[in-house]
Amino acid sequence: MAGEGEKKPVLEMVQADGADEGCVTFVLHNEDHTLGNSLRYMIMKTADVDFCGYTITHPSESKINFRIQTRGSIPATEPLRSGLNELSDVCQHVLNTFQVSLSITYEINCPVVVQHTSV
Amino acid sequence: IFGKMAETMNIVEEIRNRVILGEYNVKNVHTSDYPGNYPGYDDTWDMQKFQKNFRIDIVHLDESTMEFDMVGIDAAIANAFRRILLAEVPTMAIEKVFIYNNTSIVQDEVLAHRLGLVPIKADPRLFEYRTSAEEEGSEIDTIQLQLKIKCSRNPRATKDSADPRELYLNHMVYSRDIKWVPIGNQADVFADSVIAPVHDDILIAQLRPGQELDVIMHCVKGIGQDHAKFSPVATASYRLLPDITLLEPVEGERAERLKRCFSRGVIDIQDVVAKVVDSRLDTCSREFLRHDDLKNAVKLARFRDHFIFTVESTGILPPDVLVTEAIKVLMVKCQRFLSELDSTDLE
Numbered sequence: 001m002a003g004e005g006e007k008k009p010v011l012e013m014v015q016a017d018g019a020d021e022g023c024v025t026f027v028l029h030n031e032d033h034t035l036g037n038s039l040r041y042m043i044m045k046t047a048d049v050d051f052c053g054y055t056i057t058h059p060s061e062s063k064i065n066f067r068i069q070t071r072g073s074i075p076a077t078e079p080l081r082s083g084l085n086e087l088s089d090v091c092q093h094v095l096n097t098f099q100v101s102l103s104i105t106y107e108i109n110c111p112v113v114v115q116h117t118s119v
Numbered sequence: 120i121f122g123k124m125a126e127t128m129n130i131v132e133e134i135r136n137r138v139i140l141g142e143y144n145v146k147n148v149h150t151s152d153y154p155g156n157y158p159g160y161d162d163t164w165d166m167q168k169f170q171k172n173f174r175i176d177i178v179h180l181d182e183s184t185m186e187f188d189m190v191g192i193d194a195a196i197a198n199a200f201r202r203i204l205l206a207e208v209p210t211m212a213i214e215k216v217f218i219y220n221n222t223s224i225v226q227d228e229v230l231a232h233r234l235g236l237v238p239i240k241a242d243p244r245l246f247e248y249r250t251s252a253e254e255e256g257s258e259i260d261t262i263q264l265q266l267k268i269k270c271s272r273n274p275r276a277t278k279d280s281a282d283p284r285e286l287y288l289n290h291m292v293y294s295r296d297i298k299w300v301p302i303g304n305q306a307d308v309f310a311d312s313v314i315a316p317v318h319d320d321i322l323i324a325q326l327r328p329g330q331e332l333d334v335i336m337h338c339v340k341g342i343g344q345d346h347a348k349f350s351p352v353a354t355a356s357y358r359l360l361p362d363i364t365l366l367e368p369v370e371g372e373r374a375e376r377l378k379r380c381f382s383r384g385v386i387d388i389q390d391v392v393a394k395v396v397d398s399r400l401d402t403c404s405r406e407f408l409r410h411d412d413l414k415n416a417v418k419l420a421r422f423r424d425h426f427i428f429t430v431e432s433t434g435i436l437p438p439d440v441l442v443t444e445a446i447k448v449l450m451v452k453c454q455r456f457l458s459e460l461d462s463t464d465l466e
Binding site: 010041084 | 150455
């Protein structure tokens, strides 16, 4: 839903001078706890991630500061990419399981149709 | 898994799997099973292990409400689904109201506000977002509706009746008076389904003879984050499955009191002794903590990864479709950042 002709950043990377590629703060625009917390959980579950956290800098601005610090000299974009991929795979699996469960429900009993009576 | 008498659970297992509801606080709230926290446990993300433990059980499903269990997932992701159901699944709602004539008692802006909140039964997946704010709006992103009604005196009313229903015609403006005006090729695309408000008995305004409403409305696609009128759910919520364990045998009069401390159907007296029959029904009021002799007989906890979702739809989309769309929205968010990572070469 970005405006035409305007280049609005969606993802920025902020890195301290002199630090290695493993300690990076990503700024995700137009995001909040919905993606922030779930992504933080997936990246915390990855191996070789020393630190992972996110903050909403100000509630009036819809952006989050997402920090990843890795162990060893692994670039921080790696756990970010793998976290996003794994979260996407989790969603796909949840979707599949839900569809299967729905089809079982429809098979067992035709859905209980409650007619909405006008008051 | 129902509470057994004096079930001993390893302290570590308890911290990992349960949220304990104590007298003054709630313990073990946060997820702690990250790699490195517990020696001897391999907590790295394992998709196979997740797929093995994960399940969804649909408990109740009808046109407008759905209750289902999501087991084996973390609170962060379950909450993401809940937040998306409330705020990021798009719907169509009245956005622009062009008022040609409003001689009713209801002010223009109040009328427009009320009209915006009326749920419109149109599948939002068949429409697109309106890209620029200035344009008139085309057939792919706008639905045009019309409300044109005039109140008049009923010539056939008896001389001395005082009932407005008899005296006036069209004195109550309901949502059934909102008519769809197809634009462009909408008449062909939606040939078999009429676009109208979900409920036809929503009272919008009241009129008296001589007052009239002549209003054209444009519906656009939006999300709940922008305005609550776009939210597709009456509400979407979840609770965690309670885990009630009796730490000592409770019998006789104590058992009767214990039974009354929990919701109906949770505790049953079998052979004078109290047993936990169905902890799912409990609302965790912690009433037993107010009785000194029952305080230490029960352990009340919740399963950390068992979510009982309740989704109530406003009627625009059925609840199972809503949950499906919510999961897809989260996937799209991930894909957007993945393509962003891949496209720009970040230094």
